[in-house]
Amino acid sequence: MISLKDKKDCCGCSACYNICPKKAISMQEDIEGFLYPIIDNNKCVKCNLCIKVCPILNNKKETKLSEVYGCKNKNVEEQKASSSGGIFTSLANYILDNNGIVFGASYNDKWEVIHKFIDKKDDLDSLRRSKYVQSDINNTYKQSKEFLDNNKFVLFCGTPCQIAGLKNFLNKDYTNLYTMDFICFGVPSPKIWKIFLEQNFDTNNIIFINFRYKEFGWDHFYLKIHTVTRNYFVTLYKKFKNKYKKYLIHLLSVQYFFSRYYYLSFFKGFLYSLFLRPSCHTCVFKGTERYSDITVYDLWGVNNIAPQLYDSNGVSGLNINSEKGKFLFEKIKSNLFFTIINYEQVIKSNPRFLTSNEPHNKREEFFERYKKENLNKLINSLLGERFLILKIVKATIKKFKKFKYHK
Numbered sequence: 001m002i003s004l005k006d007k008k009d010c011c012g013c014s015a016c017y018n019i020c021p022k023k024a025i026s027m028q029e030d031i032e033g034f035l036y037p038i039i040d041n042n043k044c045v046k047c048n049l050c051i052k053v054c055p056i057l058n059n060k061k062e063t064k065l066s067e068v069y070g071c072k073n074k075n076v077e078e079q080k081a082s083s084s085g086g087i088f089t090s091l092a093n094y095i096l097d098n099n100g101i102v103f104g105a106s107y108n109d110k111w112e113v114i115h116k117f118i119d120k121k122d123d124l125d126s127l128r129r130s131k132y133v134q135s136d137i138n139n140t141y142k143q144s145k146e147f148l149d150n151n152k153f154v155l156f157c158g159t160p161c162q163i164a165g166l167k168n169f170l171n172k173d174y175t176n177l178y179t180m181d182f183i184c185f186g187v188p189s190p191k192i193w194k195i196f197l198e199q200n201f202d203t204n205n206i207i208f209i210n211f212r213y214k215e216f217g218w219d220h221f222y223l224k225i226h227t228v229t230r231n232y233f234v235t236l237y238k239k240f241k242n243k244y245k246k247y248l249i250h251l252l253s254v255q256y257f258f259s260r261y262y263y264l265s266f267f268k269g270f271l272y273s274l275f276l277r278p279s280c281h282t283c284v285f286k287g288t289e290r291y292s293d294i295t296v297y298d299l300w301g302v303n304n305i306a307p308q309l310y311d312s313n314g315v316s317g318l319n320i321n322s323e324k325g326k327f328l329f330e331k332i333k334s335n336l337f338f339t340i341i342n343y344e345q346v347i348k349s350n351p352r353f354l355t356s357n358e359p360h361n362k363r364e365e366f367f368e369r370y371k372k373e374n375l376n377k378l379i380n381s382l383l384g385e386r387f388l389i390l391k392i393v394k395a396t397i398k399k400f401k402k403f404k405y406h407k
């Protein structure tokens, strides 16, 4: 049976939980809020299937990078509604048009991030956009196997370790399975996300969360959380046709200052690797050899790599790793603007393709203190937020300049 010596040896993919024929494994939250397998010795029959499916113990990367493209969706609404260039939507549309099933990460009614499947386009928006929190795979590997065995097309999207877990769980090359992963920075703790929401909002009042709000451009990270009360400001500024007035109202609204502050805490903690999963710091699923058919990412540095594609609504990089990936790209490429790009340039601007983040040197201290202290204050004090007002002024000036540019 699977036993963990070190937390970094478990990526939380839940393959062991999904495979166990005796339901002897449950995924339980540790003190940092990440899920790990716990075995019920009374139920375990020591079949060792849990060991065989673990992608960290059995890392058999199956695919290899062959082609690299810069691209964006021709449908501007789909592009704007996505994290980068809207490639996932294009892939999902193709699968759904062919009566298939799409798996990806969504919020549940408590704003926790979970994996689920959809079978119609009306539900596609729930899977769109990055949620910078580790998603709970739950029993979606088992569900996808059922669909695959019933000859349905399946597109499964997730972190590289989740795709590795799925492939090891299936242990068979299904011709009707397509997989998409992304360049992954690492996944933050679901518990920290939960506390962040609870301390700052009435979660029952939240109506929409977008980690990649693009009003001020795709290359500017902006977490936007709409609540019933704050939605007032959104409605108000939407009424103004004149962009300057709209911007001014937005700027003056409490929402602006608060969202800026929130951005500075959870988003900042994420980007400074304060509360990523331990296994993300030694991720073994990076590089040109992978498990997925297609890898997508933000095409950072697009101005140097493929300036003709630059677009403030978002541009993606797309790597083809297999024949199935090639097949999918052929099917969707008429919906994209695309160009072949240079792999060396991509990794220069997006180092997380090859290497993991170092944990922040205050990570341990953070997890010792987070239960006793206010999260925003703790994050800001550990990461140094002494000049908040100055930062807000600077950010405001930057936004005005950008706004003039895009007008």
Ligand SMILES: Cc1cc2nc3c(=O)[nH]c(=O)nc-3n(C[C@H](O)[C@H](O)[C@H](O)COP(=O)(O)OP(=O)(O)OC[C@H]3O[C@@H](n4cnc5c(N)ncnc54)[C@H](O)[C@@H]3O)c2cc1C
Binding pocket: 081, 082, 083, 084, 085, 086, 087, 088, 089, 103, 104, 105, 106, 113, 127, 128, 129, 130, 131, 132, 133, 134, 135, 157, 158, 159, 182, 183, 184, 185, 186, 187, 188, 296, 297, 298, 299, 300, 316, 350, 352
């Ligand atoms: C935790 C995380 C870290 C990332 N790190 C990087 C990075 O370092 N560099 C980089 O270039 N890009 C990174 N990305 C990918 C990037 O944010 C975009 O998802 C990617 O460019 C695809 O954009 P899109 O417009 O094609 O699709 P989108 O519509 O944005 O689709 C996003 C896809 O990712 C899935 N997804 C969303 N959140 C999660 C999650 N928490 N767990 C598993 N699957 C999820 C969705 O179901 C959907 O399939 C990261 C994404 C996530 C979720």
